[in-house]
Amino acid sequence: MKPASPHSCDPEACPLVAGWQQSLATAGPAAHALLAAIASDHAPALAAHFYKVMLNDSRASRSMSHDQVRVRLQPAMQRWLTGLLGATPDDVEQLLAAQRVIGDVHARVGIPVDLVTRGTRVLKQRIFSLIVEQAGHGETAHAAIASLTASFDIALEGMTLAYSNARERSSRTDAAYRLFSLVQNVSTERERQRALLLDWENTLLYALASTGRMPGFQSLASSEFGLWFTHKGIPSFGESTETNQVLHLIAEVDQLLEHTLSSHEDATLRAAQLQDVRMKVGQVRNLLGMLFERIGELDAGCDALTNLLNRRFLPTVLRREIELAEKSAGSFAVLLLDLDHFKHINDAHGHESGDRALQHVAGILTQFTRGSDYVFRYGGEEFVVVLVAVDQRQALVIAEGLCRRIADSPVALADGQLLDVSSSIGVAMYDGHPDYERVMARADAAMYQAKKQGRNRVVLGDEGLPTAPGRAALQRG
Structure with missing residues (x-):
């Protein structure tokens, strides 16, 4: 022995x-x-x-x-x-x-x-x-x-x-x-979310005043504010009595609206019901202010070069999205994006140009994803985007749009030269399995196939794709 x-x-x-x-x-x-x-x-x-x-x-x-x-x-x-x-x-x-x-x-x-x-x-x-x-x-x-x-x-x-x-x-x-809240600038984010909530309320009131009917009106829960609060606000603030109150109020608002907009009752009663909606939205606004005051001015724990989220938070986000998807019978998608020929960019133009390319792509990913989505610097020339509350069609449309925008937007180098860049993107849908490594592995395999097929393209991952070479587990802690 x-x-x-x-x-x-x-x-x-x-x-x-x-x-x-x-x-x-x-x-x-x-x-x-x-x-x-x-x-x-x-x-x-x-x-x-x-x-x-x-x-x-x-x-x-x-x-x-x-x-x-x-x-x-x-x-x-x-x-x-x-x-x-x-x-x-x-x-x-x-x-x-x-x-x-x-x-x-x-x-x-x-x-x-x-x-x-x-x-x-x-x-x-x-x-x-x-x-x-x-x-x-x-x-x-x-x-x-x-x-x-x-x-x-x-x-x-x-x-x-x-x-x-x-x-x-x-x-x-x-x-x-x-602690290193997803809310990178508390005062700016507070005003942005208050504005989104006000826009939703004004859109509701304007449409009702002008037509009296609201076919297909977006619920508060599925509005840009509602998605942000569920997917980003609660993890940033931490679950508390106040966050649970906000969720309860959002549900009550949507329930009231569903009844009000589908009823044929007289205008006076409808006006009273809408006043109740506005009162509850006002309560949401007040609670939101309290939550932002509590969180304070905190550092964001971001990647220093791109100002995107640090990959150490990716497991936390994926666990949260799996939990939400299970509760709501919904889904989410992971995009794993790799800049094509990045080594050649560094070798031919220098590492400063490589850094500019990474910052440029980070800006595109931030600008052309929703406020409720997450964008991470995954390491080297790789990025991860978590698209919340999407189905496969929506995820592919967003991924194709990002791929096209990156290819159509050259990077301005320090000497004024324009450098063309492109990306290979693997897309994986959450499939109901509770281990977040599974969805990451499928996104990785799909991204590898995108590179094999000629780069500058999007590939959807499924169980039939071979595992990407050198696939490593998510960095722990």
Whole structure:
């Protein structure tokens, strides 16, 4: 047996590795053979039992469907069981590293730790019964039970350790996200949102005064102000009694309007109902002022070159959009954009020109996306745009428009020369999976295909596209 090397595992993992190796060495070959045989014969049934227990809890059923369990999760659980039950001391470091990856994924997706603990407890009980059936109550059975218990407990400890670390990182980032508010200039943003709210109210009153009817009128929730508040305002201010009041008032306004605009009651009653709408909009305006006063003048936590959002906030935004999409049965899209031949720009014109190109494209992305959308500098010459509350058609129209505007807008260099630039854009729609890495991976694969197909184009990502080479996980914390 090779003992855990202090150089091959971190201080948190080394004690777990040593303990696991010791328990396997103590069990002996007969116990090891018994556990390996149980894995070989019973892994499919054990995996099915595990997910039956999991899906009985509504918290798990929100994160996984029966099809996902059957096609992807049960085979993965079978491999996990085979790895643990067939483990040797030499396998332990690799196995523990795998448990920590699983813990990270559980944290991203939001699977509660107690559900996983419950599932492993039920699995252990089932395997204990199989051990007794096959080996009775003798020495081999006792050694196998002790080894199984240690393996499951240490694997779960490794998962929980990674889960706790990941959740702590996420909490710190979420807090920083509120602190370094998306509201980059509080006074300017306050006036902009007040103006949008006033414009919506004036449009409503003008149209009613002139025609008395409002076919297709935009609700307050779906107005530019409403989208901004739901997707950007609440994360910036943090959830509070005031933000919940604003959401409640917006819903009440839209409910009143739906009744008022569809009714055929006399003008006096309609005027009274509209006065109620205006009163509630005034309450929204007052609450908004309080929220902006509270947030204060804060630094925006932006990329220094482009003044776009820092990529460290991307997981926070994607988790929020997934939560909103699940609540509203809506969708959102991720655009991953890469400047074409950027290395050539730096080599031929210098890094200052490359910086100008990045700033130029950042300006286009900011100008031609909605106030409720998010634009990030993802790294190097890559940008990410999160388009909120869009379907596939709308996402593609916006992406094609951005691609065209970038190609049609040369960069003015310091010497007066105009430099043509273009971009390759991958588009991925949220598909209902709770892990934000999935939508990022599809956007990455689509962007890679856009480059392969000749650049300066938009490609829609789907599960059929090959994974982009060198695809890395989102930067953590």
